[in-house]
Amino acid sequence: MNHQDLTNIAREHGSPVYVYDAEVIIAQYERLVSAFAKAKQLRVHYAVKALSNISILKLFKQLGAGLDTVSLQEVELGLVAGVDPKMIIYTPNGVSLEEIEKVAAKGVQINIDNLSILEQFGSKHPDVPVCVRINPHVMAGGNANISVGHIDSKFGISIHQIPHLLRIVENTGMNVNGVHMHTGSDILDIGVFLYATEVLFETAAKFKDLEFIDFGSGFKVPYKEGDVSTDIEELGEQLSERFNKFCDDYGKDIALAFEPGKFLVSEAGHFIAQVNVVKQTTSTVFAGIDSGFNHLIRPMLYGSYHGIKNISNPEGRQRFYSVVGYICETDTFAQNRQIAEITEGDLLAFSNAGAYCFSMASNYNSRYRPAEVLWHNGKSHVIRKRETMKDILKNQEVVELELATELAE
Numbered sequence: 567m568n569h570q571d572l573t574n575i576a577r578e579h580g581s582p583v584y585v586y587d588a589e590v591i592i593a594q595y596e597r598l599v600s601a602f603a604k605a606k607q608l609r610v611h612y613a614v615k616a617l618s619n620i621s622i623l624k625l626f627k628q629l630g631a632g633l634d635t636v637s638l639q640e641v642e643l644g645l646v647a648g649v650d651p652k653m654i655i656y657t658p659n660g661v662s663l664e665e666i667e668k669v670a671a672k673g674v675q676i677n678i679d680n681l682s683i684l685e686q687f688g689s690k691h692p693d694v695p696v697c698v699r700i701n702p703h704v705m706a707g708g709n710a711n712i713s714v715g716h717i718d719s720k721f722g723i724s725i726h727q728i729p730h731l732l733r734i735v736e737n738t739g740m741n742v743n744g745v746h747m748h749t750g751s752d753i754l755d756i757g758v759f760l761y762a763t764e765v766l767f768e769t770a771a772k773f774k775d776l777e778f779i780d781f782g783s784g785f786k787v788p789y790k791e792g793d794v795s796t797d798i799e800e801l802g803e804q805l806s807e808r809f810n811k812f813c814d815d816y817g818k819d820i821a822l823a824f825e826p827g828k829f830l831v832s833e834a835g836h837f838i839a840q841v842n843v844v845k846q847t848t849s850t851v852f853a854g855i856d857s858g859f860n861h862l863i864r865p866m867l868y869g870s871y872h873g874i875k876n877i878s879n880p881e882g883r884q885r886f887y888s889v890v891g892y893i894c895e896t897d898t899f900a901q902n903r904q905i906a907e908i909t910e911g912d913l914l915a916f917s918n919a920g921a922y923c924f925s926m927a928s929n930y931n932s933r934y935r936p937a938e939v940l941w942h943n944g945k946s947h948v949i950r951k952r953e954t955m956k957d958i959l960k961n962q963e964v965v966e967l968e969l970a971t972e973l974a975e
């Protein structure tokens with residue numbers, strides 16, 4: 567998509583607006599599939615939480631992907647999108663047994679990440695095959711908040727508890743059909759990741775009826791020029807070979823599974839906002855936009871970097887700006903960033919806005935959540951309308967309390 571396409575969409579649908587380029591999603595999906603072409607069997611489950619619009623889920627279904635879900639509601643969205651429940655894996659953390667049972671009743675693949683629930687579920691439903699989430703205690707993450715494989719993590723069943731896990735499986739007579747790990751976001755070092763997979767292979771060999779091994783996700787995508795990202799092709803080459811050898815030793819061809827979110831949708835997304843005010847202080851030039859962390863929270867939450875281009879003046883002289891939102895607390899998208907000269911009314915395009923942007927948006931400050939537009943073959947399709955005051959009021963019940971007369975003055 568070029569600047570003109572993005573500008574036209576913002577003019578037509580208003581700002582702020584999220585725009586997703588379907589071709590980029592398709593290209594990333596195909597890149598992943600070809601990287602693992604040598605693996606005996608590959609299953610890609612798109613992580614719904616990254617971007618959960620039903621039209622996006624439908625696109626993944628058309629591409630042949632399954633879904634990775636973390637809540638009953640994500641499962642239901644997948645079913646609304648027409649995805650076969652057998653193509654959905656449910657990997658919750660800390661949810662109730664009741665929720666897991668509801669999802670299992672829909673025919674979705676269950677992935678359990680603690681021994682307490684595993685024992686309860688296995689005792690009640692020994693016929694439902696489950697996958698177990700293992701914590702290999704390997705830290706592959708980029709940011710302390712998003713690494714989930716290390717020793718203090720709340721995720722997964724520790725490899726030190728495998729004997730206990732095996733006893734539960736034996737006592738309940740349940741069937742473990744998959745083993746899983748998700749060592750955290752932002753895999754930079756393939757060596758570290760492959761080391762974690764060795765731990766998982768070792769664990770997998772202890773189960774007799776596996777259908778798949780799920781290596782989770784955490785592929786890193788580039789945010790700016792020169793950024794290091796996961797070398798998917800190299801990882802695909804090495805892991806496929808190692809996986810096929812595992813299948814030979816195991817005596818059965820099982821599937822190699824992944825569940826990427828960010829890798830598949832991050833770069834496809836653009837967030838377009840308009841500059842309301844340019845404000846010069848003694849030390850800084852602020853560009854204040856018609857949005858805030860209510861629409862895109864990643865910079866404030868994780869310190870994430872999003873590229874920002876002035877698409878109304880792309881060739882303008884480069885100047886330094888702090889790009890800020892309209893929320894009434896610190897609300898900074900970028901500090902001291904070089905951007906082509908900004909005039910009030912200009913449109914700014916934020917890159918890497920496909921993953922964890924709209925899906926984390928809120929109505930804070932009672933603002934509407936933006937529209938979402940899917941771009942394909944030179945055409946834009948609105949896949950979610952901008953909210954209105956109706957949405958803000960939707961579930962509110964108006965109660966007027968009867969106060970004591972002296973208070974009600």
Ligand SMILES: *Cc1c(COP(=O)(O)O)cnc(C)c1O
Pocket residue numbers: 613615616634636657748750751752782783784785825826827828829921
């Ligand atoms: C969030 C999540 C993913 C996706 O992670 P990305 O970094 O977006 O690829 C995959 N698996 C599980 C279990 C997750 O919680």
